[in-house]
Amino acid sequence: MTLQSSIATLAGKSSYWFLHTFMGGGSSLPGKITTKIDPNVLKDLGENYDVIIVSGTNGKTLTTALIVQVLKEKYSEVLTNKSGSNMIQGIVSTFLEAKNPKKGEKGIAVLEVDEANVKPIVEQIKPKMFVLTNIFRDQLDRYGEIYTTYQKILDGIKLAPDALVLSNGDEPIFNSKELPNPQVFYGFADQPADQNIKADPNTDGVLCPICQHILHYHYIIYANLGDYFCPNCGYHRPNLAFKVTEVAERTPISSKFSIDNQAYEIGIGGTYNIYNALAAYSVGRELGISAEKIKHAFESNKRIFGRQEEIKVGDKDVTIILVKNPVGTNQVIDLLSTEKEPFSFVALLNANYADGIDTSWIWDGEFERLPHMNIKQFETGGQRYKDITFRLKVAGVPADKHQIQSDLEKVVADIPNLPTKKVYILATYTAMMQVRSILTKKGYIKGGVN
Known part of the structure; x- marks a missing residue:
C-alpha cells in the first residue's frame, strides 16, 4: 500500500467511524473523502478479495442480497454494499467498513455496481464473476438507450477477460456480443416452447441485435424477456445452464417456484424477484454450493431495505417498493394485482439526479390497471406530485378516492388515517430515502440506513 493510499484509507476509516458513531450512518461520504485523497485507492482496498459484480437495470439490490445469503452457506464473511450505494464512492466506503481478511487468505465480496460505474471499478479491481440481471x-438522461447502457457494462467486462459472465439468457441483448470471457446463462423454462408470438408494440429491446428484424418468442415472461428467436437470421436464446422449471404460486409477499426441478420459496413477491433468486442460485451452484443449502439460504432471506420492505406503522402493514422505470413499475403493478385484501396506494415521484430527472417514463407505466383493483384510497406526493397526480387522473383514478400531498412528512403522518390495514408505497429512489428517514425519526424503522 502506497503512502497516499494509506493516508486516504486512514481518513476514510476515521470519517466512517465518526459518522456511524455520532451521526447515525453515512453510506458514501467516507468513500468521497478517500477517493479525493487517492482516486485509485480501490486497487489496494480490493486486492485481497475475490469480487463478484452484480449489474443491470432492475434487480441489482435484491440479487446482491440473495447472493450474499447463499454464499454465507459456504463463507463465514461476505463483504457487500448492503445499503445499495453502488457508485465508486459507495464501493470504496464498503471496503473501508470491512475487516481485513486474515493474512494469507482472500475474502469474498459481492458488489452491486451501477451500470455506468462498472468500467471505473474494474479498472482498479479485477472481479472473479459478473452477474447481469x-x-x-432507465434514466435516459444518464444512460441513454439500452444499447448504450449495455456498452458501458461491456467496457468494464472486457477489462477482466478471465472473469465468468453469468447473464440472464432471456434478455436478448446479453447474447449479442462476442466476449473473451467464459459465459453462462440462466432463465425461465416453465412453459411449452411451441408458440410464435411477438411482444407488445411499446416494448423496448425487441429488435434482433444482429439483423434488426423484430424478434419472435416461443413464450414471454414479461417485457422483452423470454425464449426469443429471430425468424430472419436465426439468432436465438442461448442454452440455459440454470432454469426456472415451474412457478407454483405468487402473492405480494411470497413466491413459490422450482429451479432445475427442485422447489424453492422466497419471502418476497413478483416474477422479477424469481429472476433475482435464479441469479443467486446460479452463482451458488457455480461456486459449489448445494441445492439444499441454497434452499436454506432462501428460507432465511429477509426483506431488503427500500426495494420491497415491510414496515409496521401503528396498525398498518406498509410495504415500500422502489420504482424507477416503466418495466419495473409494470411488474410492481402486476404484483399488486395478486393482493386479495383491500389496500391503499401511495405514489411518490421525485426527479433528482439519482431518480433520473426525466419523468416522462410514467406514461409508459400501466397505471390504467389500478382503478380495477381493490384500492380504497389513492395518494400522490413528492417533488413532482403534479406529474404523478395527473398521470393517475388520466388512468381513471376517481377524484373522490384520490388525495394529494406534496410534503412527504405529511404523507407519512397520513398513513395511520388511511382506510385499509395494508398500504403500498411506490417511490422513486430519493423519495424512498426521504420516507425511510422520516419513518426512522418517528421510530418505525430501527437502525436507520446502514
Whole structure:
C-alpha cells in the first residue's frame, strides 16, 4: 500500500467511524473523502478479495442480497454494499467498513455496481464473476438507450477477460456480443416452447441485435424477456445452464417456484424477484454450493431495505417498493394485482439526479390497471406530485378516492388515517430515502440506513 493510499484509507476509516458513531450512518461520504485523497485507492482496498459484480437495470439490490445469503452457506464473511450505494464512492466506503481478511487468505465480496460505474471499478479491481440481471430503458438522461447502457457494462467486462459472465439468457441483448470471457446463462423454462408470438408494440429491446428484424418468442415472461428467436437470421436464446422449471404460486409477499426441478420459496413477491433468486442460485451452484443449502439460504432471506420492505406503522402493514422505470413499475403493478385484501396506494415521484430527472417514463407505466383493483384510497406526493397526480387522473383514478400531498412528512403522518390495514408505497429512489428517514425519526424503522 502506497503512502497516499494509506493516508486516504486512514481518513476514510476515521470519517466512517465518526459518522456511524455520532451521526447515525453515512453510506458514501467516507468513500468521497478517500477517493479525493487517492482516486485509485480501490486497487489496494480490493486486492485481497475475490469480487463478484452484480449489474443491470432492475434487480441489482435484491440479487446482491440473495447472493450474499447463499454464499454465507459456504463463507463465514461476505463483504457487500448492503445499503445499495453502488457508485465508486459507495464501493470504496464498503471496503473501508470491512475487516481485513486474515493474512494469507482472500475474502469474498459481492458488489452491486451501477451500470455506468462498472468500467471505473474494474479498472482498479479485477472481479472473479459478473452477474447481469437485465437491461431496460432507465434514466435516459444518464444512460441513454439500452444499447448504450449495455456498452458501458461491456467496457468494464472486457477489462477482466478471465472473469465468468453469468447473464440472464432471456434478455436478448446479453447474447449479442462476442466476449473473451467464459459465459453462462440462466432463465425461465416453465412453459411449452411451441408458440410464435411477438411482444407488445411499446416494448423496448425487441429488435434482433444482429439483423434488426423484430424478434419472435416461443413464450414471454414479461417485457422483452423470454425464449426469443429471430425468424430472419436465426439468432436465438442461448442454452440455459440454470432454469426456472415451474412457478407454483405468487402473492405480494411470497413466491413459490422450482429451479432445475427442485422447489424453492422466497419471502418476497413478483416474477422479477424469481429472476433475482435464479441469479443467486446460479452463482451458488457455480461456486459449489448445494441445492439444499441454497434452499436454506432462501428460507432465511429477509426483506431488503427500500426495494420491497415491510414496515409496521401503528396498525398498518406498509410495504415500500422502489420504482424507477416503466418495466419495473409494470411488474410492481402486476404484483399488486395478486393482493386479495383491500389496500391503499401511495405514489411518490421525485426527479433528482439519482431518480433520473426525466419523468416522462410514467406514461409508459400501466397505471390504467389500478382503478380495477381493490384500492380504497389513492395518494400522490413528492417533488413532482403534479406529474404523478395527473398521470393517475388520466388512468381513471376517481377524484373522490384520490388525495394529494406534496410534503412527504405529511404523507407519512397520513398513513395511520388511511382506510385499509395494508398500504403500498411506490417511490422513486430519493423519495424512498426521504420516507425511510422520516419513518426512522418517528421510530418505525430501527437502525436507520446502514
